[in-house]
Amino acid sequence: MKRQVHLNLFIHSRGHHEAAWRHPSASPFLLTDFRYYKDLALKAENAFFDSIFLSDILALGSDIEHTPRAVLDPIPLMGSLAAITSKIGIIGTASTTYVEPYNLARQFASLDHLSNGRVAWNIVTTSSAEAATNYSDNPQAGIEERYGRADEFMTVVNSLWDSWAEDAVLDDRLNGQYTLPGRIQPINHHGNFYDVNGPLTVPRGPQGRPVHVQAGSSEPGRAFAAKHGEAIFTAVLEKSAAQDFYRDIKSRVISQGRSPDQCVIMPGLSPVIASTEAQAHQYVRELDELGNIDTGLKRLSVAFGGIDLSHIDLDRILVPDDFPDPETLQGGVSRPKLIVDLIRNEQPTLRQLLSKLSGARGHYTFAGTAEQVADLMEDWINDKAADGFNLMPPVLPEMFDIFIAEVIPLLQQRGIFRTHYEGVTLRDHYGLMYPDSQFK
Template structure:
C-alpha cells in the first residue's frame, strides 16, 4: 500500500488464449496446442493467484467472425470461470455477459452460482454488445442503437440487483423445531414491468457471499461513461497516453460523485500489454518480432470492427489520412471509444497503415509498452500516482511467458515500492478491490420505513 495515499494498486490478469498479441499463437514458444484445454487456463489462474493478483478476467464474443487467422476455442466464460474456481482459492473471477442477449433471471442464477461456488469471488463485466454478427445469433436483424442498448442495460442491471437482493441476508433461519427453513416475510417479489423487461421474482436462492457480484463496465463512449458512473464498481478502459487517461479518470470520479457515490468505490483499470526484457533494446526487438508475425488481412478485419472504417484501398506503407477516422476530438466526447483511440493515434503519430496495424495488434487499442522491468513498473507507478488509474488490466502479449515475466520481475518491484500487496487481506473480490459488501435494497428500504 502506498504509505502517503493509503491506496492499493489493483492488478487483473486478462485471459486470452495464447496471449493478447494477435500473432501470439504463431510464436515458436506459444502453447497454441493447449488453447482448448481447461487445465491451461487453470494453470494460468493459479500463477496469477500465487502473485496475489486481484482477479482473472474473461471477455466474451458470442459469435464467430469468419476468420481463420486466430485460434477459435472460446469457452462460455462463466462455465470456464467455474472450472477455474475449483482450482483456485482466493483470486477474483470476472466474466463478461451482455445485457443485450441474456435475460436477467438466468444471468442472476449464473453469477449467483459462480459467487457461491467460489466463496465470493465473482465479478460481472457488463457490456451491451454492438456486434451485428452476435445480434443475428440471438434472433435480431440488427444491433440496436447505442441509446437503446444502454437504456435496456440500465433496466437490466436494476432488475438483476433487485433479484439478487430479493432475499434479505437473514431470510434463511433453518429452524428445526418449527420446521421453518426460510422466513418468507424476508423474501420479496420484485414485480418489475418496464419498457424492455418483465420479471416477477423473487430470486430462487439466498444472497451469495458478496451479496451480488462486483459490477464492472468496459467502454468509454458517452453512454458508457454515464452508465459506468452510475453503476460500475470497476471500469476497464483503453488509453494510450497519460493525459487522456487522467481526463477520463477525473470525469468518471466526478460523475460518480454526482450520483451520490463514493468515487473511491469506482476503480478505473486501464489495459496494459507489456513486452518485458533485460534491456530496452531487447524489449523493442521482442515487440518488433511479434509484429513481424502478423497477417495484414487479419489486422484490416480487426481495424474495421474497432473503428468502423475500411482502409483496404491503402498501400501498407502509405500514411493513413488523418481524417480517416474523423477528428480525434476530446476523449470525453465520443460515441465509439475505440474509434476515438485510433483517431488520436493518427493525429499524434501520423503512422503508415502497416504501423497502425502493428500498434493495434498487441492490445486492440490498449496501451502496449515495451521495456525493462523497472521501466514497466515506472509506467504503472506514474499512472497510479498521477490520477490516471487505480490499477491495471494486465494483458500479456504471450501466455504464459510474458505473464511470468510480469509476475516474476515487475510485481516484486511494485511490492518493494509499497504499491502492491504481498498477501491477500481477504477472501472475496470485494475484499481485494477494497469495496464494501452492499446491503439488500429491501433491507435498506425496510429500515428507512421503520425509522431505523
C-alpha cells in the same frame, strides 16, 4: 500508507499480441483445454492478483482462419476456476442485450456462492453487429437503445439479488422451518423492456451482489459506468488520455452521489519485459513479424462498421477522413475514436497503424525492463491515471511469468502491492463496500 496498485490478469488467446498464439514461447495447450486457464489462474493467485478476467464474444468473426477464436463460454469456465482457486477474484463477461436478467441473476448468484464471494460480472451491451444476427436482433439495436436496456437490466438484476434477506435461510431442521417468513420478497418489475416478478430462486450471495465491472468508454458507456461500475477497464494509448478518463469517470461517479473510491479504474497495460530495452524491442519485432496484415485490415474494417480499405496503400499516411466519424457508428464508438485520435496525433501510415493495433488492440503497450514497468505503474498510480492495471501480457504464459518473477517483487518492495491476501472476497480485494439489501 502509499496508494496501492490493483491488478487484474486479462486472459485472452495465448497472449494479447495478435500473433502471440504462434509464438514459440506461447502455451502448448489448446484454448479449449482447461489446463491453460488453470495454470494462469493459479499463477495469478500465488502472486496475489486481485482478479482474473474472461472476455466473451457472441459471434465468431471473419478472421478465424488466422486468429484463434476458440473462446469458451465464461460462465462454466468461471465455475471450474472457482473450484480450483480459493482467494482470487474471477470476472466473467455477459451481455445485457442477449441474456434475460433472470437467467443472469441466477448464474452470478450461484457463482458467488460456489466461489465464496469472489465473482464479478463484466457488463457489456455487445457492440458487434454479427452478434445481432445470432440472436434474432435484426437490425442491431443502436447504442442508445442498448444502454437504455442495460440500465433497466441493472434495476432488475439488482432487485433480484436483493430479493432475499441475508438471514432468509434458517435451515431449522428440528422445527421444519427452512426460510424465515417475509424475508424473501417478489420484485414485481414492469418496465419498458422487462416484466419480472421474482423473487430469485437463489439465496443472496456472500457479496450481496457480484462486483459490477464495466468497460464501455463512449458517452453512454461512461454515464453507465459512473452509475453502475465498481471496477472499470479502459483502453488508452497514452498517459494523458488515462488521466483525462480517470478525472472524468471519478467526477461522474461523485455526481451520482457515489464515493470515488467505490469505482476502481484499471486501464489496460501490455508490457514486453526483458533484461535490456534493446532485447525487449527485439522481442516486439519478432512478434510483429509473425503478424498477418490481412487479419489486421479485416479487424480495422469491422471496427468501423465494415468499411472498404482496399484503396488505401499500406505505406500512405492516414488522415481522419479515411474513416467514418466514430460518433455515427452504431457498434462500439470509443475504440474507433481512439484510433482516429491516434491518426490525428501521430499521422501513421496504414502499415504503422496496423502494427500499433496488433500489439494489444488499442491498449497501452510498452517494451522495456522490469524496473521501467514498475516505474511506469507507480507513476500512473501517483499521477491519478489509474487505481490499478488490467495486465494484458503480450504472450501467455511467458510474459506473465516474467511479470510475476520480476515486476511484482519491485512493486512489493516499493510498498505499493500486497504481499498476502488480507480479505476473503473480491469486494475485499478491491476495497468495495457490501451493498445493503432491501431488508436492511
